[in-house]
Amino acid sequence: MKNRFRIILATALAMACMTAKADEGMWLPSLISQRIVDMQEKGFKLSAEDIYSVNQASLKDAVVLFGRGCTGELISPEGLLLTNHHCGYSQIQQHSSVEHDYLKDGFWAMSRKEELPNKGLNVSFLERMEDVTDIILKGYTPEMTEEDRVELVKANSKALIAEATKEGKGLRATVEALYYGNQYFLFLYRQYDDVRLVGAPPSSIGKFGGDTDNWMWPRHTGDFSMFRIYADKDNNPAPYSKDNVPYKPKKYFRISTKGVQEGDFTFIYGFPGSTKEYIHSEGVRYIEEIGDPHKIHLRTLRLDIMNKYQAQSQKVRIQYSSKNANVSNAWKKWQGEVKGIKKMKTVRTKQEFEKAFDRWAQGGEFDGIIGKLAGIYAELEPYQFATDYYSETVRTIELANFAMSMARLFKQTDSTVTFDKERASEVAASFYKDWYLPIDKESFIAVMNEYEKNVPADFKPEYYKEKLASYGSIEAWAEDMFTNSIFIDPVRTEALDAADKDAVMADPATEFFNEFLKWYASDIQPVTTRLNQDLQLAYRDYMRGQMVYCRTQRVMKDFYPDANLTLRVAYGHIKGYSPADGVYYTPSSTIKGIMEKDNPEIFDYNIPQRLRDIYAAKDYGRWADASGEVPVCFIATNHTTGGNSGSPVINADGDLIGLNFDRVWEGTMSDIVFDPEICRNIALDVRYVLFTIDKIGEADYLFDEMTFTE
Numbered sequence: 001m002k003n004r005f006r007i008i009l010a011t012a013l014a015m016a017c018m019t020a021k022a023d024e025g026m027w028l029p030s031l032i033s034q035r036i037v038d039m040q041e042k043g044f045k046l047s048a049e050d051i052y053s054v055n056q057a058s059l060k061d062a063v064v065l066f067g068r069g070c071t072g073e074l075i076s077p078e079g080l081l082l083t084n085h086h087c088g089y090s091q092i093q094q095h096s097s098v099e100h101d102y103l104k105d106g107f108w109a110m111s112r113k114e115e116l117p118n119k120g121l122n123v124s125f126l127e128r129m130e131d132v133t134d135i136i137l138k139g140y141t142p143e144m145t146e147e148d149r150v151e152l153v154k155a156n157s158k159a160l161i162a163e164a165t166k167e168g169k170g171l172r173a174t175v176e177a178l179y180y181g182n183q184y185f186l187f188l189y190r191q192y193d194d195v196r197l198v199g200a201p202p203s204s205i206g207k208f209g210g211d212t213d214n215w216m217w218p219r220h221t222g223d224f225s226m227f228r229i230y231a232d233k234d235n236n237p238a239p240y241s242k243d244n245v246p247y248k249p250k251k252y253f254r255i256s257t258k259g260v261q262e263g264d265f266t267f268i269y270g271f272p273g274s275t276k277e278y279i280h281s282e283g284v285r286y287i288e289e290i291g292d293p294h295k296i297h298l299r300t301l302r303l304d305i306m307n308k309y310q311a312q313s314q315k316v317r318i319q320y321s322s323k324n325a326n327v328s329n330a331w332k333k334w335q336g337e338v339k340g341i342k343k344m345k346t347v348r349t350k351q352e353f354e355k356a357f358d359r360w361a362q363g364g365e366f367d368g369i370i371g372k373l374a375g376i377y378a379e380l381e382p383y384q385f386a387t388d389y390y391s392e393t394v395r396t397i398e399l400a401n402f403a404m405s406m407a408r409l410f411k412q413t414d415s416t417v418t419f420d421k422e423r424a425s426e427v428a429a430s431f432y433k434d435w436y437l438p439i440d441k442e443s444f445i446a447v448m449n450e451y452e453k454n455v456p457a458d459f460k461p462e463y464y465k466e467k468l469a470s471y472g473s474i475e476a477w478a479e480d481m482f483t484n485s486i487f488i489d490p491v492r493t494e495a496l497d498a499a500d501k502d503a504v505m506a507d508p509a510t511e512f513f514n515e516f517l518k519w520y521a522s523d524i525q526p527v528t529t530r531l532n533q534d535l536q537l538a539y540r541d542y543m544r545g546q547m548v549y550c551r552t553q554r555v556m557k558d559f560y561p562d563a564n565l566t567l568r569v570a571y572g573h574i575k576g577y578s579p580a581d582g583v584y585y586t587p588s589s590t591i592k593g594i595m596e597k598d599n600p601e602i603f604d605y606n607i608p609q610r611l612r613d614i615y616a617a618k619d620y621g622r623w624a625d626a627s628g629e630v631p632v633c634f635i636a637t638n639h640t641t642g643g644n645s646g647s648p649v650i651n652a653d654g655d656l657i658g659l660n661f662d663r664v665w666e667g668t669m670s671d672i673v674f675d676p677e678i679c680r681n682i683a684l685d686v687r688y689v690l691f692t693i694d695k696i697g698e699a700d701y702l703f704d705e706m707t708f709t710e
């Protein structure tokens with residue numbers, strides 16, 4: 001018995017303390033000198049200064065935050081940028097209509113003049129990052145409450161940001177907490193707002209495999225699109241203008257066409273969004289047993305409805321393509337995540353670790369922290385559940401969202417009401433372009449029935465209960481809203497005026513959204529905010545505690561801060577994996593696999609005829625590899641997450657070999673727990689990008705501005 005306990009304890013310790021031995025980790029570029037020896041031992045040939053430097057041009061200057069959720073990289077001295085197809089998706093869609101279906105047919109600017117500007121799209125270069133913990137915590141005393149500390153951090157951050165960005169010229173800055181606020185870093189960015197679409201393959205290449213293959217290996221998706229950054233004559237950020245000129249980057253990637261092999265070193269430089277590697281077992285249990293399963297179920301209902309209508313009409317298919325992809329993406333990921341957490345027995349392992357930690361902590365600084373965290377989670381759970389339900393039901397009703405955004409355009413000053421008609425017209429145009437009433441109405445019925453069934457009465461607004469009682473059913477409610485709301489009718493919406501404020505507020509769609517919003521703000525949010533603050537505070541200690549504990553147990557762990565959409569380095573190597581007993585996946589795929597999947601009957605697998613012809617004639621130009629096929633994708637052991645989409649995959653020499661775009665399904669629990677045996681990122685081989693530009697897009701004029709290493 002005693003022995004058994006020791007073994008369990010040792011395993012728990014090893015799992016929780018020793019992870020960084022393998023390829024786990026998302027490291028801070030400015031501290032990469034602490035990892036560089038390990039990187040070099042694994043094959044990397046460049047120095048820490050080559051990765052990140054504030055004194056000279058370094059690889060960081062060729063990487064951008066694309067929008068606020070993807071990564072992109074510069075591949076020419078003239079501002080040419082590569083990111084994923086799914087990252088440029090909404091831009092490609094915005095330029096598409098039934099007549100010019102760039103989603104379906106692809107788009108290639110054949111000259112700079114044909115590049116398409118994009119409202120609202122921007123890219124940010126990291127100028128520098130810096131540890132500012134002392135400045136941010138200036139004035140802090142241990143007696144302070146968490147609220148006061150939050151206020152202090154806010155005020156100090158604001159001053160620091162104002163100082164850091166005073167030059168203007170597109171500078172913006174954020175202060176981010178690392179390790180739950182044990183450390184603060186300043187991130188200074190320069191943001192460019194004129195970013196134009198240069199090219200995108202047809203979706204039958206860029207989204208080949210669609211949501212069927214999403215999160216899966218083997219994969220054959222040509223998930224890329226190209227943009228160009230424009231600047232004013234002095235290379236500074238400027239809003240769109242036809243006088244702008246291509247941006248001249250400090251650094252851009254050379255492209256390696258040498259090819260990749262199992263075992264090769266890979267380095268991913270990008271903006272991972274969010275991970276929770278150090279959380280308490282109760283946090284994991286909620287995700288595994290409650291949060292993810294309910295959210296998955298609600299999205300299954302919505303997806304079934306969208307899919308049904310999208311299959312019936314090309315117009316609806318385009319209208320809902322981007323929305324469907326967004327809903328489906330997390331839906332599928334959560335399923336892999338739950339499976340992975342179960343398989344790894346993460347809750348159990350964490351509980352064992354917590355027991356050992358708790359025993360060790362007795363009488364010391366971290367005494368009681370484990371119990372405290374469990375207590376906060378217990379209190380939080382029903383509120384978290386209500387929040388999850390609210391956001392996956394009420395907030396997904398498109399008509400209600402739209403109604404509310406129109407209601408917000410009424411402004412009351414003293415006794416006069418104004419209505420921003422111009423803005424209203426814009427918002428309405430973009431809403432109606434992509435809205436299909438039957439989908440929204442059926443979704444309302446589906447998700448609100450689940451809401452009724454699963455959310456406890458104490459966590460529902462009075463408004464909702466009364467309304468439902470008076471309607472008699474969710475169906476009757478939907479009937480009223482989707483028949484009588486002003487907003488189902490573009491003509492009535494267009495005619496709205498300042499005098500219509502009361503009518504808009506009383507509209508069934510506005511009222512629905514607004515009443516829930518008020519309820520959430522008064523009954524739920526204050527509690528979740530307070531409890532999350534308590535959690536934050538407890539985690540600040542627990543995080544530090546884990547670091548001290550692992551050191552004292554002499555099971556060394558190199559800690560890395562959880563991802564928070566700041567620039568990180570992940571490194572590893574190209575490697576296959578075994579997803580299940582008896583199955584082994586090799587690490588690269590080729591065009592042959594595309595032909596094996598090709599099926600004109602199945603939307604996701606119907607490739608362009610041109611690709612079939614090229615394959616039949618083996619007309620690969622210079623893009624075939626040693627086996628005579630065109631390489632398409634590969635997998636590697638880099639630790640990545642959402643936000644890393646579009647990240648450059650870099651080889652030992654610092655050259656571009658691919659474009660990150662996904663992870664394997666069996667490894668999606670890596671946001672919570674990383675398993676080096678199974679967690680793999682999926683990348684697009686840069687040679688398939690070049691092949692597609694050349695042979696499908698016939699836009700090989702773009703090669704003239706790129707630098708190839710061989």
Ligand code: ARG
Pocket residue numbers: 086207210211214215325326328329642645661662663
């Ligand atoms: N799973 C990838 C990511 O998380 C790709 C998503 C876009 N593709 C799709 N088929 N929905 O962003």
Ligand code: GLU
Pocket residue numbers: 069070640641642643644645646661662663
């Ligand atoms: N496709 C994801 C993204 O948009 C990357 C995949 C992942 O979550 O690792 O960032």
